[in-house]
Amino acid sequence: MKPQNGRVLRKAKMSDIPRLIALINGFARDGTMLPRTEFELSEGIRDFTILLADGVIVGCAGLHFYGPTIAEVRSLAVDPTCQGLGAGQALMEALEREAREYDLDIVFAFTYVPGFFAKMGYHEVERGELPLKAWKDCLRCPKFQACDEIAVVKLLKPDASLLHPAPLETGLIQLAAARQN
Numbered sequence: 806m807k808p809q810n811g812r813v814l815r816k817a818k819m820s821d822i823p824r825l826i827a828l829i830n831g832f833a834r835d836g837t838m839l840p841r842t843e844f845e846l847s848e849g850i851r852d853f854t855i856l857l858a859d860g861v862i863v864g865c866a867g868l869h870f871y872g873p874t875i876a877e878v879r880s881l882a883v884d885p886t887c888q889g890l891g892a893g894q895a896l897m898e899a900l901e902r903e904a905r906e907y908d909l910d911i912v913f914a915f916t917y918v919p920g921f922f923a924k925m926g927y928h929e930v931e932r933g934e935l936p937l938k939a940w941k942d943c944l945r946c947p948k949f950q951a952c953d954e955i956a957v958v959k960l961l962k963p964d965a966s967l968l969h970p971a972p973l974e975t976g977l978i979q980l981a982a983a984r985q986n
Contacts, residue, residue, distance in 0.1 A: 910965035
C-alpha cells in the first residue's frame with residue numbers, strides 16, 4: 806500500500822510474527838487486549854495489515870471474516886511511542902478499504918477504547934447483537950463470564966442490519982445453540 810507521511814501499510818508476512826506477538830502481547834499483559842500465540846497468528850496471518858515506520862512495525866490490525874457479510878477488527882495495536890499520530894486511523898482506514906473490497910456489509914470490534922472507534926464511525930451495540938462472535942470465540946475466552954469489552958459496529962452499506970444475519974451466520978448460530986443443549 807502507498808506510504809503516508811513516511812509510513813508504509815502492507816499485509817503481514819510470516820516473518821512479521823515475532824514483532825506482532827511482542828506488540829499485541831504487550832497490551833495483553835495490562836489486560837487491554839487478548840494475547841495471541843504464534844500458532845494463532847500463523848493461522849490468521851492473512852487477516853493482518855501492518856504499519857511500518859522507517860522499516861519497523863509500529864502497528865497492526867486484523868480483519869477476521871465471520872461470514873459473507875461481516876468481519877471483525879481484532880488485535881488493533883499501535884506502539885505506545887506512535888499513539889496519537891494517526892497510526893491507528895491509518896490501520897482502520899486500510900481495514901475498511903479491504904472490507905469494502907470484499908463487499909462486506911458490517912465490520913465490528915470488541916474494545917476497551919470505544920471513543921477511538923466512535924471517531925472512525927462505529928457505534929456501540931449490545932454484545933448480544935453479535936451472537937456469532939460469542940459462539941465462535943468468546944466461549945474460549947478467559948474473560949467470558951466477566952466480559953467487560955464494549956461491542957462496536959460500523960455498517961458499510963445503507964441497507965446493512967445486524968437483525969438479519971446471512972444464511973451462513975444463521976446456520977452457525979443454530980449449530981452453536983444446539984451444542985449448548
